[in-house]
Amino acid sequence: MKVVSGKKLTSSITGLLFMLSVVGCSTEVVNTTGLTDNSNSVNNQQAQFLSTFNSQFDNKGQSSKIINVRLKKTLNETQINNIAKKYNAKVKKYIKQINLLTLETIATVEDGEVPKAVSALSVDTTTIKTVEPALKVTLDPVKVENDDLGTDIKSATLNDPMFGDQYSMKTMQVEDAWKINPGNPKVKIAILDTGVDLNHPDLKDKLVAGRNIADPTKQPMDDNGHGTHCSGIAAAASGNGEGGIGVGGRCSIMPVKILTFGSGTDDIISEGIVWAADNGANVMSMSLGIYRSSKPIEDALKYAMDKGVSISASAGNNNQEYDIHLPSTYPGVIEVASTDDKDQKSSFSNFGKKISVAAPGSAILSTLPTYQVGSKPLNYGKLSGTSMAAPHVAGLIGLILSQKPGLKPAEVTKVLESTAKDLGEPGWDRIFGNGRVDALAALTSLKNK
Template identity: 45%
Template sequence: MNYLPDRFIIGFLPGVTPSTALRIISQVGGLTVIDTIPVLNVYVVKVAPSLLNIKMTIISNFSGVDYVEYEGILNATLTPNDPLFSQQWGLLKINSVRAWNVTRGSTLVNIAILDTGVQTNHPDLVDKIILSQNFSASSTAEDLNGHGTHVAGIAAATTRNDLGVAGLAINPKIMNIKVLDDNGSGTFSDVAQGVIYAAQNGAKVINLSLGGPMASATLQNALQYAKDNGVLNVAAAGNLNSNNLFFPAAYAQCLSVAALDQNDNKASFSNYGASWVDVAAPGVNILSTLPTYANSQGATNYGSLSGTSMAAPFVAGLAALMLSLNSDVNAVQNTIETTTVQLNGTGTLYQRGRINTYAALLNI
């Protein structure tokens, strides 16, 4: 089951007041409001599992209700691998060293990592994190899973500090926005609230190394809100070795990223499909930060993981560097796409090729 059996989401039309929305919910009966997303006029309600579908049908017929949908579950898009790999081949492959001669980015550009949290006192991240917020079912914004800390390090670990690994976005900062619990799962509404929070609190890039097979109007509307507010959304294409749509990557509001191995071949696990996968980036045996304490990934301090989750933050880091030079999100996305390196599979597996940080920065 890809959704929670005891709750669902109600989206009301613009102009429906909270009092009217609550009255409609009350009229249906058997529903308890457990969360709201005011910007989207959305209410998350709890219901007896046996009544889930009938209550969804009843309330969908009320005037003022825009849509009703399941409270779907999204998961971190990670394929675990040997954590002892000790070279950052991905940074070299995408031409980062030359790119840093163009810019190392601005400290005013923030990358929001929407994930399992980020270890806020990790020695290689502590100087980069400007805020932490928790929308997940976990009791803490800290990363007990390890996935989010790894993703954050790829995008923006502290560079040139004689310690650990280098992050692509040298000067941009990290926003730790936890939307996945300690097992790596989160709901549509959790992630949507994280997206809106990021957009309202100064994010220029949102990295979504998460996803699932179910679509969500709530999450898509949140991503549109972020885009309308000058944010570039980057999402992992998923690890099912499938061309079936994977969300949120398949939304037009996201720049979707497939994973490559060291030979520029599609990673064996990576989803694909030129109709919805935009670009590709390194995603196999990627060395990055891991929590300094015990976590679900096994290794501590640093380690290598594989997944489209690892490919997405390369693109997020590049976007942050580019937005330091040009704040036009559409121009940045277009330049990322049009400066890629053509690969076998361009036009079939992915719409474009592998990102090229140097070329992108020269052309923005």
């Protein structure tokens, strides 16, 4: 997919030069802009960032400086530093919950230091499980839509002026589902993405403490627009006379910034997953992808789900089938395909044997930053992608957990799949999975349980 303006969402590498322990305190969300509406300044920042960090990766997306070392057991600080010193590297972070040590080599790939370090570390089988260069992770490109679907949706109870253009909320029967349960603020939906506009009028009162994993010295402000859009889909405020609504109703939003200008690395992604799980996230929405195996990400996903966190992830936008697309194809993660306003497959949506459910993802109206980011509109706009489908499901999971607290991830998945509207071939199929999710059907199924 491509951005209508012709500017493809560019990839970059997140701020890897910040050492951080994931057991640290959360960053309190405060009312600060963090970014201005000076589009030229933001574009210059992005260009500089890309120039510096993209040079660290080869054509396979492998870092020329950063190495991920999975350890067999927990080590203390002295032991960690000794490993780094032995292999001529610096410690970038140690995520003890999943025993992931991230090192930065002193020299560049041209000097052959990464291959030499990986080879040397791999010999240490007593302490080390696996060694691999850090991998680049990017957003699947989304499309900026300028069309008007011409919907005519009326609400007797909501005063949100853009609700009439949110076909997905009618399709999923969200307003009727709220009559059963409008969502509980204690249920936290973590949006692991590019950050969130912390001052957006439809989001600011829904936020709980979050974290900028990419750069812990800063607030988790959105430098792309993608994370703000996903946040609004999941749980934008309702009944406030602003914009539209989010599926999760009164559920809270936890902003976890793991991507800078749309891209990051698997160690940063892993850290964000672990941080969110340790800081009370009940649901995670992840609209990003890497088309290869990453043991750090897989370890983090398992850690989160073992703690009872349900994870909704986008299937990708290449209209193809892939055996691996992390995080969505990892066992237990809910892989979400995309549908349009006619309940048909979105033209861009990936498909395959791992698809769990589908959700609306074409021309979705939601929140966008109140400051300029790239070519996207200000405040609100329509985007298309499986990136938009995944937070619909995350919001619905928030409603499910509001109605039935304590459900395990596998039980949540069963509710979603058993109550989805069957589309395409009867029963499960490779295009829609078990069908397009239905909020009213899901909550109705739990009403008397």
